[in-house]
Amino acid sequence: MLDLSEKRLNKTIFHLAWPAILESLLQMTIFVTDSIMIGPLGTHAFAAVGQGSMMASYMIFPLWSLGTATSAVVARYIGAQDMKSARKGAGQGIFLAILIGLVYTCAGVYFAGDFLILIGTPQEIAESSGVYLSILLGFCGFQAIRLVGSSILRATGDTRTPMWATAVMNVFNILANWVLIYGIGPFPRMEVAGVALASGLSYVISACIVMWKLTRKNPVFFITRSDMTQIARDILRTILRIAGPNMAEMVLMRAGGLTYIWIVTSLGTVSLAAHYMAIRVESFAFMPAFGLAMAVPPLVGQALGAGKPEMAILAVRRTVKAGVYGMIVLGFLFILVPGVFVRIFSPEPDVYFIASIVVQISALELIGVTLNMIYGGAMRGAGDTVSPMIVTFIGAIIIRISLVYWMTILLGWGLSGVWIATAIDWTLRAIVGWILFRRGRWQNIKV
Numbered sequence: 001m002l003d004l005s006e007k008r009l010n011k012t013i014f015h016l017a018w019p020a021i022l023e024s025l026l027q028m029t030i031f032v033t034d035s036i037m038i039g040p041l042g043t044h045a046f047a048a049v050g051q052g053s054m055m056a057s058y059m060i061f062p063l064w065s066l067g068t069a070t071s072a073v074v075a076r077y078i079g080a081q082d083m084k085s086a087r088k089g090a091g092q093g094i095f096l097a098i099l100i101g102l103v104y105t106c107a108g109v110y111f112a113g114d115f116l117i118l119i120g121t122p123q124e125i126a127e128s129s130g131v132y133l134s135i136l137l138g139f140c141g142f143q144a145i146r147l148v149g150s151s152i153l154r155a156t157g158d159t160r161t162p163m164w165a166t167a168v169m170n171v172f173n174i175l176a177n178w179v180l181i182y183g184i185g186p187f188p189r190m191e192v193a194g195v196a197l198a199s200g201l202s203y204v205i206s207a208c209i210v211m212w213k214l215t216r217k218n219p220v221f222f223i224t225r226s227d228m229t230q231i232a233r234d235i236l237r238t239i240l241r242i243a244g245p246n247m248a249e250m251v252l253m254r255a256g257g258l259t260y261i262w263i264v265t266s267l268g269t270v271s272l273a274a275h276y277m278a279i280r281v282e283s284f285a286f287m288p289a290f291g292l293a294m295a296v297p298p299l300v301g302q303a304l305g306a307g308k309p310e311m312a313i314l315a316v317r318r319t320v321k322a323g324v325y326g327m328i329v330l331g332f333l334f335i336l337v338p339g340v341f342v343r344i345f346s347p348e349p350d351v352y353f354i355a356s357i358v359v360q361i362s363a364l365e366l367i368g369v370t371l372n373m374i375y376g377g378a379m380r381g382a383g384d385t386v387s388p389m390i391v392t393f394i395g396a397i398i399i400r401i402s403l404v405y406w407m408t409i410l411l412g413w414g415l416s417g418v419w420i421a422t423a424i425d426w427t428l429r430a431i432v433g434w435i436l437f438r439r440g441r442w443q444n445i446k447v
Contacts, residue, residue: 006314013295013319019159021291023150026166028283030173030202032344034195035280037177039345041191043273046345048125048192050276052132054261055115059108059137062100062247063144065385066093067151068297069243072383073235074155075298076447079305083221085235090152090214091227092235094145101144108137122269132196139200142207149210155298156221158213165209173202238447242383249389256396260404264418267408271415273347274354278419281341281355282362285330286369292319293373297381300442304382309443316378316437323374327366334363354415361419368426375433384442391436395429 031053038049070093077086116130150162176198183189190197214223264275296319303312334341338359342352376388403424407417 016295019163020294023163024287024290048129065246071151071155075301076305079302097144097148101141104140135196142203145207169202169206245385277355278358289370293377300381323370331363365423365426368430371430382442383445387436400425
């Protein structure tokens with residue numbers, strides 16, 4: 001159980017946040033490494049991997065929702081010192097993860113190409129992008145165990161095991177990329193397909209590490225086979241009830257995202273490659289914020305379970321302050337030296353020029369995204385997945401689609417219009433999220 005005393009709260013936040021920040025950095029390094037290592041093969045290969053990985057992230061949203069719901073249940077029971085129910089909740093979450101992961105594996109393998117055609121993927125990259133996506137989704141069962149299992153560990157206060165699992169996954173992914181993309185030694189040259197296979201095999205390794213930690217008997221927390229195989233209907237219903245609005249939020253987010261990706265795709269392969277380069281650069285900036293956001297849910301869940309809502313509020317305030325200060329520093333770097341970050345991906349001159357401009361624009365959204373992550377994570381950690389869903393609906397459906405279409409298509413601002421519209425969207429979402437957090441509905445959610 002976490003130390004929730006006010007005197008040691010900063011230390012508790014730091015204890016949770018730094019491994020989560022490093023884990024987030026390592027997680028993003030996987031995608032960035034993929035992009036760097038495929039970059040020398042040209043713009044088409046880079047765009048194919050970018051399009052495939054973006055589509056994969058859009059399709060696995062039920063797994064994130066399931067991890068969020070399971071961690072909220074586990075944290076609340078731990079805060080109430082009901083370890084038997086906490087273990088059962090974790091086991092039921094893993095059971096659902098395996099079930100959903102297998103469904104996604106089957107759907108992904110057979111329909112990956114159709115999904116890419118649906119969003120208007122350019123013909124010159126459609127085939128290779130489809131191969132990448134079908135291979136990656138073939139490992140969705142292991143991805144599900146990795147994501148949900150890591151969420152459970154964080155809910156117990158263990159943010160180090162997910163960090164180490166991601167670190168091992170990262171090292172393996174780099175080595176596997178090297179031998180599979182270019183055909184080193186006895187391995188065939190697989191290029192784009194090699195990137196996908198390397199990532200998929202790394203998910204297997206990470207899932208094994210997470211499950212080893214969860215099932216290894218220790219005095220603090222572990223789950224047994226019966227926790228995963230014996231159905232507890234009340235707990236399953238609770239997990240699904242919390243996950244439902246979060247899944248709806250993800251559907252809204254993905255629907256809005258697919259619409260604006262469709263607009264970006266219509267700008268051509270050069271703009272598409274520049275877009276994904278800017279996303280990769282920006283993603284590094286979000287790692288501290290993402291780590292802080294992952295530290296908040298177990299703090300809020302355990303504080304509410306222990307009957308200390310005032311400590312949950314204080315923890316969120318201090319986390320917000322740290323996140324905002326960090327984003328101000330990174331924002332200045334993005335504005336002053338954007339090209340330094342873009343050059344990492346060995347872009348062609350026309351791609352480099354466009355990507356550098358949008359990296360500068362992205363500085364405008366750093367604080368908004370950070371606040372949205374932290375406030376949303378706090379409410380989800382309490383089991384309130386309805387409020388973040390409202391924020392996403394307003395942003396992803398009403399604001400983002402309208403602004404992106406207006407600035408990109410009607411005003412003709414191109415890729416810059418997409419990123420300016422996105423910055424406005426995130427800023428408004430942060431304001432709405434702050435209002436909903438202040439209203440305090442999340443404090444009254446029953447788990």
